Amino acid sequence: xxxxKSYESMNRxxxxxxxxxxxxxxxxxxxxxWLKRFLPVRGGRAEDHHGKAIFGFTVFxxxxxxxxxxxxxxxxxxxxxxxxxxxxPGISGPELSIFVIINTVILLSSSFVIQxxxxxxxxxxxxxxxxxxxxxxxxxxxxxxxxGIEWKNLDFGLSTGLVGxxxxxxxxxxxxxxxxxxxxxxxxxxxxxxxGNYEKGHFxxxxxTLFWHFVDIIWVFLFSLLYLW
Amino acid sequence: MTTHDSIDTTPQNDPENNWRHYFSFSTDHKVIGxxxxxxxxxxxxxxxxxxxLIRAELITPASNVVDRPLYNGLFTLHGTIMIFLxxxxxxxxxxxxxxxxxxxxxxxxxxxxxxISFWILPPSGLLLISSFLLPNGTAxxxxxxxxxxxxxxxxxxxxxxxxxxxxxxxLIGISSIMGxxxxxxxxxxxxxxxxxxxRMPVFVWSxxxxxxxxxxxxPSLTGALILLLFDLNFGTQFFKPLENGDPIIYQHLFWFYSxxxxxxxxxxxxxxxxxxxxxxxxxxxxxxxxxxxxxxxIAVVSIFVWVHHMFTSATPGWxxxxxxxxxxxxxxxxxxxxxxxxxxxxxxxxxLETPMLFAMGGAAMFLLGGVTGVMLAAVPFDIHVHxxxxxxxxxxxxxxxxxxxxxxxxxxxxxxxxxxxxxxxGWGKVHFWLTFIGANLTxxxxxxxxxxxxxxxxSSYDPRYQGWNILAxxxxxxxxxxxxxxxxxxxxxxxxxQRASNNxxxxxxxxxxxxxxxxxxxxxxxxxxxxxPYDYGDPKYSVIEPHDYHQQEN
Ligand code: HEM
Ligand SMILES: [Cu+2]
Numbered sequence: 001x002x003x004x005k006s007y008e009s010m011n012r013x014x015x016x017x018x019x020x021x022x023x024x025x026x027x028x029x030x031x032x033x034w035l036k037r038f039l040p041v042r043g044g045r046a047e048d049h050h051g052k053a054i055f056g057f058t059v060f061x062x063x064x065x066x067x068x069x070x071x072x073x074x075x076x077x078x079x080x081x082x083x084x085x086x087x088x089p090g091i092s093g094p095e096l097s098i099f100v101i102i103n104t105v106i107l108l109s110s111s112f113v114i115q116x117x118x119x120x121x122x123x124x125x126x127x128x129x130x131x132x133x134x135x136x137x138x139x140x141x142x143x144x145x146x147x148g149i150e151w152k153n154l155d156f157g158l159s160t161g162l163v164g165x166x167x168x169x170x171x172x173x174x175x176x177x178x179x180x181x182x183x184x185x186x187x188x189x190x191x192x193x194x195x196g197n198y199e200k201g202h203f204x205x206x207x208x209t210l211f212w213h214f215v216d217i218i219w220v221f222l223f224s225l226l227y228l229w
Numbered sequence: 230m231t232t233h234d235s236i237d238t239t240p241q242n243d244p245e246n247n248w249r250h251y252f253s254f255s256t257d258h259k260v261i262g263x264x265x266x267x268x269x270x271x272x273x274x275x276x277x278x279x280x281x282l283i284r285a286e287l288i289t290p291a292s293n294v295v296d297r298p299l300y301n302g303l304f305t306l307h308g309t310i311m312i313f314l315x316x317x318x319x320x321x322x323x324x325x326x327x328x329x330x331x332x333x334x335x336x337x338x339x340x341x342x343x344x345i346s347f348w349i350l351p352p353s354g355l356l357l358i359s360s361f362l363l364p365n366g367t368a369x370x371x372x373x374x375x376x377x378x379x380x381x382x383x384x385x386x387x388x389x390x391x392x393x394x395x396x397x398x399x400l401i402g403i404s405s406i407m408g409x410x411x412x413x414x415x416x417x418x419x420x421x422x423x424x425x426x427x428r429m430p431v432f433v434w435s436x437x438x439x440x441x442x443x444x445x446x447x448p449s450l451t452g453a454l455i456l457l458l459f460d461l462n463f464g465t466q467f468f469k470p471l472e473n474g475d476p477i478i479y480q481h482l483f484w485f486y487s488x489x490x491x492x493x494x495x496x497x498x499x500x501x502x503x504x505x506x507x508x509x510x511x512x513x514x515x516x517x518x519x520x521x522x523x524x525x526x527i528a529v530v531s532i533f534v535w536v537h538h539m540f541t542s543a544t545p546g547w548x549x550x551x552x553x554x555x556x557x558x559x560x561x562x563x564x565x566x567x568x569x570x571x572x573x574x575x576x577x578x579x580x581l582e583t584p585m586l587f588a589m590g591g592a593a594m595f596l597l598g599g600v601t602g603v604m605l606a607a608v609p610f611d612i613h614v615h616x617x618x619x620x621x622x623x624x625x626x627x628x629x630x631x632x633x634x635x636x637x638x639x640x641x642x643x644x645x646x647x648x649x650x651x652x653x654x655g656w657g658k659v660h661f662w663l664t665f666i667g668a669n670l671t672x673x674x675x676x677x678x679x680x681x682x683x684x685x686x687x688s689s690y691d692p693r694y695q696g697w698n699i700l701a702x703x704x705x706x707x708x709x710x711x712x713x714x715x716x717x718x719x720x721x722x723x724x725x726x727q728r729a730s731n732n733x734x735x736x737x738x739x740x741x742x743x744x745x746x747x748x749x750x751x752x753x754x755x756x757x758x759x760x761x762p763y764d765y766g767d768p769k770y771s772v773i774e775p776h777d778y779h780q781q782e783n
Contacts, residue, residue: 056338063409158465
């Protein structure tokens with residue numbers, strides 16, 4: 001019976017000394033620094049809440065991109081097998097107008113505004129952050145409004161053949177993301193006025209920035225498929 | 230005997246004092262885990278009830294117990310509930326409970342998100358089941374919901390069974406994605422100091438692999454269902470063959486998720502085998518590293534095999550060949566697993582407590598499930614038995630005889646840890662034998678039935694099939710009865726069971742080093758891990774065998 005007791009004490013806390021080398025150590029030394037921070041392989045990083053949250057959010061965006069990928073797969077699949085009846089008679093597809101190009105340029109360049117904004121916040125330049133952030137909000141809003149106008153002027157609707165089905169669902173789903181991004185940005189801006197040094201908003205700002213880049217990258221693919229193909 | 234003095238019988242927090250937690254919006258991963266497990270078990274009972282109705286209909290060749298639309302609804306909701314509201318969320322529940330304990334964390338990475346993931350499920354499940362009340366009944370196109378059949382609804386009814394089905398599955402999917410984000414982050418970021426990847430139990434490896442699959446593949450189902458919903462209600466034409474759409478694209482998106490989903494369900498079960506088999510054979514887990522890596526291997530290969538569900542969907546020959554080969558490749562890492570389990574219990578003294586019975590039964594049944602699976606991966610054979618009961622028999626050997634058995638093994642194995650009480654061994658054994666006999670009696674007959682050509686999803690059939698069908702129905706009812714001793718055992722043991730010590734099986738995982746049940750923050754002090762798991766070969770650990778311990782207790 002004494003054995004039992006010694007077992008219990010032996011097992012509690014698992015503090016046996018077995019200093020066998022940690023196997024991952026060997027290839028870990030080849031990882032770049034940022035990746036090491038991003039992927040803690042030895043455990044024990046639970047206290048780094050910011051890193052943890054950004055990791056989780058990145059993983060979520062990976063997942064989100066698969067939804068877009070499934071839409072793009074559908075679009076490409078339909079387009080390849082049904083190119084003949086893609087456009088119903090008398091209907092022209094989405095046109096690559098100067099209007100669309102400007103809109104695209106504005107959306108894509110907003111990535112280059114939001115990133116300095118995030119950096120400014122990291123360096124505690126609150127005012128610079130707010131200005132750049134506000135500009136991003138305007139750019140995103142411009143994109144939404146101009147896409148709304150484009151939708152109104154198109155000569156086909158959601159149920160007009162495959163072109164309508166795919167165009168509205170793809171741009172609509174992307175637009176929903178832009179809208180979400182803008183709402184997130186507005187929230188962060190408002191929050192930046194509420195808290196003195198705005199430390200708490202930091203994860204939100206980083207996540208919003210990441211999300212905004214994501215929305216932009218997706219648009220590159222959608223734009224090429226919908227307008228250039 | 231005087232053992233009672235030497236065993237710690239005072240768990241820190243008594244479940245009797247805090248049962249209310251289990252009905253509240255708690256952010257404790259242990260409470261959430263139990264909430265998941267209890268809720269999914271209720272759905273399991275509902276899904277089982279539907280199965281009984283299906284089996285009642287199939288005793289006789291005629292269609293006489295339920296009408297055709299209701300029969301369609303029965304198998305559709307049975308399959309849907311069993312997959313999306315029993316096995317997958319149950320795994321999320323048990324993983325929720327165990328992963329932080331096994332890696333030495335105080336909680337999941339995002340506790341609030343965790344609670345939200347859970348609380349999405351009960352309303353979604355209720356929504357799904359409520360569709361029985363709709364004038365046109367539930368969805369009727371099977372759990373695949375293939376268009377164009379799923380789009381054939383009475384005109385002018387925007388709220389119909391199919392619509393409800395899509396909405397609830399999308400909601401459940403969102404819950405799963407949030408859960409997966411949480412699990413992956415937890416496993417990467419919350420491990421105790423020294424808990425490297427190759428010191429994690431195989432169960433954690435399996436959960437990691439399964440949750441990565443959720444992240445990468447589940448969104449493709451969500452995407453497909455969103456498009457299906459647009460086709461159904463908003464006049465788009467993605468999947469409508471009469472309007473230029475292409476239903477085959479739906480099949481691709483659907484199976485891109487739903488094949489890996491098999492492994493999302495099965496990998497945690499494999500992980501459970503890897504925990505239970507060593508503990509009851511007092512052997513170290515054979516080939517720990519290869520078993521850990523095989524989990525990831527299975528996950529990766531399973532992403533590239535989905536077309537084997539579409540061999541008969543006008544799939545071109547080269548694609549059939551390609552996916553036949555990749556499908557058969559899955560057998561390699563899976564074989565590594567099966568070999569590891571066998572080698573672990575090889576020539577050891579087995580302790581046949583209930584968890585071990587369920588684990589061995591499940592692992593053995595996986596043999597038949599796996600072999601029939603490899604048979605199905607062969608194109609010529611698949612074309613012969615496509616959409617027959619052979620398929621139904623095959624996947625039930627996996628989902629019931631392997632995975633559900635593994636789940637029962639897990640419930641019995643961790644019951645003392647979770648509740649701080651022992652279950653009644655005798656009733657556990659009764660439960661096992663009823664389940665084991667019932668499961669084989671139910672699902673084995675489906676294999677010859679399918680080979681003879683009995684098609685699935687039909688409520689009336691050629692009388693020459695009746696013999697095997699009677700057997701299957703009897704087995705099904707036996708399975709229905711088999712849950713009664715289980716429920717009685719669980720409820721009875723919760724109320725009157727003996728106190729369990731912290732480590733009744735003398736197992737080696739970190740979860741056994743804390744109290745039963747564990748305190749709110751899991752560990753008094755975060756352990757520092759300095760050795761790999763599964764030290765059963767170590768004589769220090771084998772001094773007392775779980776079997777002896779049990780006798781002392783009684
Ligand atoms: C109580 C034990 C069970 C019995 C007696 C049973 C019986 C059946 C029967 C007779 C069918 C109809 C086959 C057809 O007509 O195509 C079926 C379908 C199905 N079952 Fe079960 N089953 C049981 C447990 C489970 C479990 C645990 C799962 C877990 C995933 C499951 C998943 C499915 C699925 C996915 C289908 C296909 C539904 C469809 O065709 O759309 N079953 N089952
Ligand atoms: Cu498959």
